[in-house]
Amino acid sequence: MNKGCKYGTHRVIQPKGVLPQPATKISNDMNIFDNEILIDVQALNIDSASFNQIEEEACHDIEKIKAKIIEIVDLRGKMQNPITGSGGMLIGRVEKIGHAIEKTTDLKLGDKISTLVSLSLTPLRIDEILDIKPDIDRVVIKGKAILFESGLYAKLPKDMDENLALAALDVAGAPAQVAKLVKPGQSVLLLGAAGKSGMLCCYEAVKRVGPTGKVIGIVRNEEEATRLRRLGLRMQIIICDARKAIEVMNVTLGCNNGCEVDVAINMVNVPDTEMSTILPVKDDGIVYFFSMATSFTKAALGAEGVGKDITMIVGNGYTKGHAEITLEELRENKTLRKVFEELYV
DSSP states (O other): OOOOOTTSGGGEEESTTSOTTTOSEEOOOOSOOTTOEEEEEEEEEEOHHHHHHHHHHTTTOHHHHHHHHHHHHHHHSSOOOTTTOOOEEEEEEEEEEOGGGTTTOOOOTTOEEEEOSOTTSSOEEEEEEEEEEGGGTEEEEEEEEEEOTTOOEEEOOTTSOHHHHHHHHTTTHHHHHHHHHOOTTOEEEEESTTSHHHHHHHHHHHHHHGGGOEEEEEESSHHHHHHHHTTOOSSEEEEOOTTOHHHHHHHHHHHTTTOOEEEEEEOOSSSSOHHHHHTTEEEEEEEEEOOTTOOHHHHHHHHHHTTOOOEEEEOOSOOTTHHHHHHHHHHHOHHHHHHHHHHHO
């Protein structure tokens, strides 16, 4: 076996000279290089923004969704939505480990893992789509994938159902970033507060601000509000269209004694919510865009246009300890875990 680049550039077909994520096509030949890991894939968790876009394009027709996913993977060698640019993650078993990394990895053949790097850079071959679960953005498949030497992963925990762990690990970067960004006594706005990442982030934000802080959650409808209320968190829940920036700003100020918030977290899976996230934040505040539906051009130019001197953070799905932090949230809060089990298991 030949040894490839630890970042996977040896698999890039076009354009040459770029990394696998921005590449338009990579090799999904499943003969591994000496520093790669072969995974027998069981399921894909498609990024929410990506799945939402594919589902809308396919008019919610399951067979058309299957066909679109197969088309993307056949064309690109990976599951990267050409519209959103995003991917997701996968769950599977370790089938083969390259000789060059056998002694440096803690993985063994047969270990069940979740990859913590995006499908938008992961070589993937789909042999058959067995099922589509649109309510949870999951695609059950027969197929193989490659994990590069630099690729992140998590062994699935033994104290919870694998589908529960998969649902949480799919968005692990968001609550872990909240744990880093949010400080005691701050005011925090969360858009998309009742989704998968939203509920985890709400729990983490309430924990981090403490008794002197304030957390405000924006949701789409009463169903989402009811779900979020079940968690029993000390926060205010507002039903509002996250695409209406002035309305979001006004309700946020109304909930925060007329003051702008310290931190805003965007987890909405539809476009055009950038200014709704930016406007309610005070100067020198922080905006974290976890949503892959975000246009960073709109965010940058929009903040400039309204004179907001804020720190805007791209939704990096990785931060140190993110898997451990996120899984621990499900262990800490029984109601949160129960809601996740009802929705995603």
